[in-house]
Amino acid sequence: MTYDFLIIGAGAAGANCAYTLKQAGKSVAVVDKEGIAKGASGAAGAFLSPLPGKKNSYNSLVNDALAYSIDFYEKLMPKLITKKGVLRVSNDNFDKTKLDGNALKHKVLKFKNIEGYYYADAAIVNPVDICNYLLKNCDFYQEDIQELNFKDGYYIFKNFKAKNIILAQGVNSPLVNYPYINISPMFGVKIDVKTSTEIPFNIHKSISISTNKADGTVAIGATQQNHSMTQGECNTTCDKCPFYINTDEEDVKSLLKQANELIDLDDLEVIKVSKGARATIKSYFPVLGKIIDYEKSLKKYPSIKKGTKIPSDLLEYYQNIYSINALGSRGFVFAPYLAKKLKENILDGVAIPKEISLEKLFYKYARTKGV
Structure with a gap:
């Protein structure tokens, strides 16, 4: 079999990418060594909640993704989402001042002995059923892929080949080297x-x-x-x-x-x-895009280590390999939104937003670490 895309990882990120590309008319296969939603995604609470607080780039991303994802689930899988809102109760890490200072629509509400801030735009989904639904029209292989072999325009595997690879592996060891992405596990x-x-x-x-x-x-x-x-x-x-x-x-x-x-x-x-x-990184932002070859890019442009910015199309990349990762504890909030962004980038040439791009982390790492 020959596919346009092979997605490695069958959790929230991989399943949403597969569905989005399939809907765009591409042939898609998904591989996972454990099975569909057998890792962190299957164990997720899958709460879809807003992030209040003074508006900044991170909570803006979370809340934009939330609005898109709730609409996505409600239209596509209404039986798998329960939208009844969330009551957020202040604690030491999320105090009344932060809750009062946000711009999200809410109201003060008391339920039994609990008093907090109620947000109507919140929900919970069934994570395993969601992933299975998204992958029902894609070919799935339960295999443990250890390496990528590229030949004559295709990545070659035992039973199939693919033009493009999307790594949606979470905390698993990546199949290519991109040291500027420092993934940490959050259990x-x-x-x-x-x-x-x-x-x-x-x-x-x-x-x-x-x-x-x-x-x-x-x-x-x-x-x-x-x-x-x-x-x-x-x-x-x-x-x-x-x-x-x-x-x-x-x-x-x-x-x-x-x-x-x-x-x-x-x-x-x-x-x-x-x-x-x-899977998380220090900033808590997810990361997305075509994977930059760190060593080849620095060899070609050593001045990057001193802070020089090179136009993105001149950097060296792994051939047709993309990443979607570091969704953290908001996997089912981010995944549909990021899958859409990645599809638009690959198929339509739309730039990845700077705050979630691999390019941003690449330059930061190169300046601080060198080769």
Whole structure:
């Protein structure tokens, strides 16, 4: 088989890229060594929430992506999204001053013993079902690709070949070298529970609690630390990782304790525990675009190390290889929006916004690190 695009990674980023390119008339295959949504995306709480606070480039990106993504899910998969808003409760990291100072439409609301700020434009989605739906018309291969071989205009694999590669690998070791992208794992834990308590909207403080979903469950999620940080890269799922420290029992107790401090959950039954490593960079911005060959570009233009900016079309790139990564804890917020941006860049020549471009990180790294 010959494809226009091979996407490596079948989580939120890869599935959305596959769907978007397929809708644009391209032939698409997706590869993942574990399966569809078997990593961080499958373990995600998949909360779609706004980011209040004084307007800046990051929360503007989050909120633009949120508006696009909620509309995308509602039109395409209305049964897989529950849109009932979110009640945000102040804590030490997100205080009343920051909440009062934002421009997003909200109202002060009290529910039971909780008082906070209610935002109507918030939702939760079913992450595994979303990824499977997006990939239903794409060819999927469960394989562990270790290297990329380019010949006569195609990347050649055992059963197929492709003109273009999109790396949507998250925290897994990349198949090409681009050292200016320093991906760090941020480990998340989610529990799905059943409860007779009616929760009218998502609730967020130090953890997130979902409204009652269509399947009768409630999701409770938070960022935890479950790994030995002697290992900086992930090569498999948490359950198979030799560096994973199994603290499921403690994590569940902690999440339930924090949840019950917000709202009493009656007739509680834990159904499932999920965990995964979310890919982030220091700035928390996602990254997107064609991958610059760092060594070749600096060899061709050594003055880059002194701060010289070269027109992007003159830099050296890996042949037809693109990246979508570092979506962090907002994978299902960012993914549809970024997939659209990447498609527009590849097919229509529309520039990637500067704040999420690989070019920005390339120049910063070259100035500070050199060769």
